[in-house]
Amino acid sequence: xxxxxxxxxxxxxxxxxxxxxxxxxxxxxxxxxxxxxxxxxxxxxxxxxxxxxxxxxxxxxxxxxxxxxxxxxxxxxxxxxxxxxxxxxxxxxxxxxxxxxxxxxxxxxxxxxxxxxxxxxxxxxxxxxxxxxxxxxxxxxxxxxxxxxxxxxxxxxxxxxxxxxxxxxxxxxxxxxxxxxxxxxxxxxxxxxxxxxxxxxxxxxxxxxxxxxxxxxxxxxxxxxxxxxxxxxxxxxxxxxxxxxxxxxxxxxxxxxxxxxxxxxxxxxxxxxxxxxxxxxxxxxxxxxxxxxxxxxxxxxxxxxxxxxxxxxxxxxxxxxxxxxxxxxxxxxxxxxxxxxxxxxxxxxxxxxxxxxxxxxxxxxxxxxxxxxxxxxxxxxxxxxxxxxxxxxx
Amino acid sequence: xxxxxxxxxxxxxxxxxxxxxxxxxxxxxxxxxxxxxxxxxxxxxxxxxxxxxxxxxxxxxxxxxxxxxxxxxxxxxxxxxxxxxxxxxxxxxxxxxxxxxxxxxxxxxxxxxxxxxxxxxxxxxxxxxxxxxxxxxxxxxxxxxxxxxxxxxxxxxxxxxxxxxxxxxxxxxxxxxxxxxxxxxxxxxxxxxxxxxxxxxxxxxxxxxxxxxxxxxxxxxxxxxxxxxxxxxxxxxxxxxxxxxxxxxxxxxxxxxxxxxxxxxxxxxxxxxxxxxxxxxxxxxxxxxxxxxxxxxxxxxxxxxxxxxxxxxxxxxxxxxxxxxxxxxxxxxxxxxxxxxxxxxxxxxxxxxxxxxxxxxxxxxxxxxxxxxxxxxxxxxxxxxxxxxxxxxxxxxxxxxxxxxxxxxxxxxxxxxxxxxxxxxxxxxxxxxxxxxxxxxxxxxxxxxxxxxxxxxxxxxxxxxxxxxxxxxxxxx
Numbered sequence: 001x002x003x004x005x006x007x008x009x010x011x012x013x014x015x016x017x018x019x020x021x022x023x024x025x026x027x028x029x030x031x032x033x034x035x036x037x038x039x040x041x042x043x044x045x046x047x048x049x050x051x052x053x054x055x056x057x058x059x060x061x062x063x064x065x066x067x068x069x070x071x072x073x074x075x076x077x078x079x080x081x082x083x084x085x086x087x088x089x090x091x092x093x094x095x096x097x098x099x100x101x102x103x104x105x106x107x108x109x110x111x112x113x114x115x116x117x118x119x120x121x122x123x124x125x126x127x128x129x130x131x132x133x134x135x136x137x138x139x140x141x142x143x144x145x146x147x148x149x150x151x152x153x154x155x156x157x158x159x160x161x162x163x164x165x166x167x168x169x170x171x172x173x174x175x176x177x178x179x180x181x182x183x184x185x186x187x188x189x190x191x192x193x194x195x196x197x198x199x200x201x202x203x204x205x206x207x208x209x210x211x212x213x214x215x216x217x218x219x220x221x222x223x224x225x226x227x228x229x230x231x232x233x234x235x236x237x238x239x240x241x242x243x244x245x246x247x248x249x250x251x252x253x254x255x256x257x258x259x260x261x262x263x264x265x266x267x268x269x270x271x272x273x274x275x276x277x278x279x280x281x282x283x284x285x286x287x288x289x290x291x292x293x294x295x296x297x298x299x300x301x302x303x304x305x306x307x308x309x310x311x312x313x314x315x316x317x318x319x320x321x322x323x324x325x326x327x328x329x330x331x332x333x334x335x336x337x338x339x340x341x342x343x344x345x346x347x348x349x350x351x352x353x354x355x356x357x358x359x360x361x362x363x364x365x366x367x368x369x370x371x372x373x374x375x376x377x378x379x380x381x382x383x384x385x386x387x388x389x390x391x392x393x394x
Numbered sequence: 395x396x397x398x399x400x401x402x403x404x405x406x407x408x409x410x411x412x413x414x415x416x417x418x419x420x421x422x423x424x425x426x427x428x429x430x431x432x433x434x435x436x437x438x439x440x441x442x443x444x445x446x447x448x449x450x451x452x453x454x455x456x457x458x459x460x461x462x463x464x465x466x467x468x469x470x471x472x473x474x475x476x477x478x479x480x481x482x483x484x485x486x487x488x489x490x491x492x493x494x495x496x497x498x499x500x501x502x503x504x505x506x507x508x509x510x511x512x513x514x515x516x517x518x519x520x521x522x523x524x525x526x527x528x529x530x531x532x533x534x535x536x537x538x539x540x541x542x543x544x545x546x547x548x549x550x551x552x553x554x555x556x557x558x559x560x561x562x563x564x565x566x567x568x569x570x571x572x573x574x575x576x577x578x579x580x581x582x583x584x585x586x587x588x589x590x591x592x593x594x595x596x597x598x599x600x601x602x603x604x605x606x607x608x609x610x611x612x613x614x615x616x617x618x619x620x621x622x623x624x625x626x627x628x629x630x631x632x633x634x635x636x637x638x639x640x641x642x643x644x645x646x647x648x649x650x651x652x653x654x655x656x657x658x659x660x661x662x663x664x665x666x667x668x669x670x671x672x673x674x675x676x677x678x679x680x681x682x683x684x685x686x687x688x689x690x691x692x693x694x695x696x697x698x699x700x701x702x703x704x705x706x707x708x709x710x711x712x713x714x715x716x717x718x719x720x721x722x723x724x725x726x727x728x729x730x731x732x733x734x735x736x737x738x739x740x741x742x743x744x745x746x747x748x749x750x751x752x753x754x755x756x757x758x759x760x761x762x763x764x765x766x767x768x769x770x771x772x773x774x775x776x777x778x779x780x781x782x783x784x785x786x787x788x789x790x791x792x793x794x795x796x797x798x799x800x801x802x803x804x805x806x807x808x809x810x811x812x813x814x815x816x817x818x819x820x821x822x823x824x825x826x827x828x829x830x831x832x833x834x835x836x837x838x839x840x841x842x843x844x845x846x847x848x849x850x851x852x853x854x855x856x857x858x859x860x861x862x863x864x865x866x867x868x869x870x871x
Binding site: 080081084139147156164173174180252300303322325349364371381 | 506507508509510531552553555559560563564566567576580582583584586587588589590591592593594595596597598599601602603619620621622642643645646647648649650686687689690693694697745746747748749774777778779812813814815816817818819820821825829832833834836837838839840841843844845846847848859
């Protein structure tokens, strides 16, 4: 296990406009374990920016030095018969996925890889996935990362090692800080270990796809599909095509694919197996935006509001996932940076700036005052000296 | 069970407090006569009782907010109450507390099939949420045994589960948003129709916070299309070890049953005598249920039955029709009633890693014999959530204490093997003083810091969840 300051794999700071890029930050420290990390944080005065693989490019570097947990690696427990995995936070996601696949299992929430859309290098880590609550298309059926996250260990801002949750599937012992840590982007503590309920990889999958439809028509079809008892595990609209995914045992997939096609009516093609899987990797990783200039927003709305939001914004380039509830937007660089949140205001939900010039608008959605006050006070309790990713989520 | 000494200053001001509450609530929404407040002296953990100072039954979020503002200003503790079905004492009052019952708020506010959600007032019962949508082919998935009576407010407070959460998850996985009132009367909305949090996941920490962070008055819940069909199969085994291995093999095979229920011999016998469900007399019994169309059920059951056969069952019975399916479930569903007919019982709720099942059952058997109290085991085997039922006689002096001690030892065992104190009932009063077994002081301190943020004066359900000694400085501050 090692843990170091500074020198990341090459990963440009994609939220441009931040005072210092990641590459400028370099200060090496000796390798350490969780206890060493705790001691280091306990004696630390100045802010740190916490990174796993540094592939998601979120947040301001500011004056902070880089604290990488990418050296804190290894699977500590894996019981396939109990669907349980416990893994150190710096472990590469790819390594986790390989170990699971060897037992015919996987992470149910299908974590997205943002490297293509952000143009970053490096290796996504499992801790980074948790810190961002990064969840892909299967979120509509299997829940988000936070839903299958069973436990966490982290170091808080006072250098205390804290555990919450555990390794069992049902656990209501004490407050659920597991959910709070998921998606807190390292602002509450440095994750050192995470545990998951994993899922068996089903024998078969199939996708029904209808090309050449508008977002409104597409989402209406996705809604129909999600309203059937056929256990749809993916519902997206990408490149003008509406897609619905079915997974499970071979006979069951064939049955539900045909039953769903019946409900949807004419105009739908069926794609099976690896061809189906390839389609969903594109949705998961938002590959239509890869290598394209522009500002990228990730917007979360009530699914039926997805197409409405697009109309309000003048139908920009978009990928809709989660039955319409997750909206990826690619907007012109010189556009009005306030437009997305203005269009969102009447319908509710939230928008996060994933790629684009920082400074004009906050990266994360501003919250109503009483909620913002609670979040602020929570941060002050978890990190009293304000040293973890300061300013990132506020 | 120790409770903090009631604050004499509050008891002395009872009349004033009640009068203040009457200024913001209708006459019939404030109860202060001792003969009437007694109705609220306990929840389903009825071994512990204490009548509250007063009870309020507000009918709107505004009335909840007005109540809390007054109690906040006057420094009066508040114990939120859904339907009072907590098995952990989560809704048990103290003498100086106002019970805030949410039962009058039970309306459906919005049904939105396009977005697969329903918004209800939090006093609505769990089963009647499904009731509001089932004619249209939908249901609300979490199904605690008390679902006929328990309120969504309580489900959110305790993050309730049920038999079918192996497939569908517990409350937190099916909760999209809440409207809640903080102790100072501030009304906030968390979440909504969208699927994730834009900032810190406060909804995630509110769910399961046992009424200590705020009073939830409305909830937005995920509803799902009803499956085409379901069928259980019954398996009997000669040993718990083999039954446990069979559970693991089914899970590992990649079939996803909606429920895997387990009963041991004492429980099987009691259920059989009580419900005559036709259970075999064996060491361990599994009920495995799958869902889907006829074809899908057959496909899944083929795999499951093959695995079961490889484990040499003494009985293997697939429900041939709806009537047989009902009979298979009948015994399991009447398990608590059947055990209750034998004696008083205490129901535990620890969770263990599924792989530890045989060892834990063996240890519970040894501990039960050493304590001289019978224990029956009935539980959700798929997720390791155990419900050991300790039989005792409330009229025998010392029996309750022996039962409590055995219960504590069993829960410690659950933690020792990598599990936890409570899988779905909550900590409440019952397991409060065992929290040290599972958590280090720093683990508890940071949880209490969360309460400091939401309820700085520690007025909401204050003497629960955390060991009294740990929370004392905060409650006194």
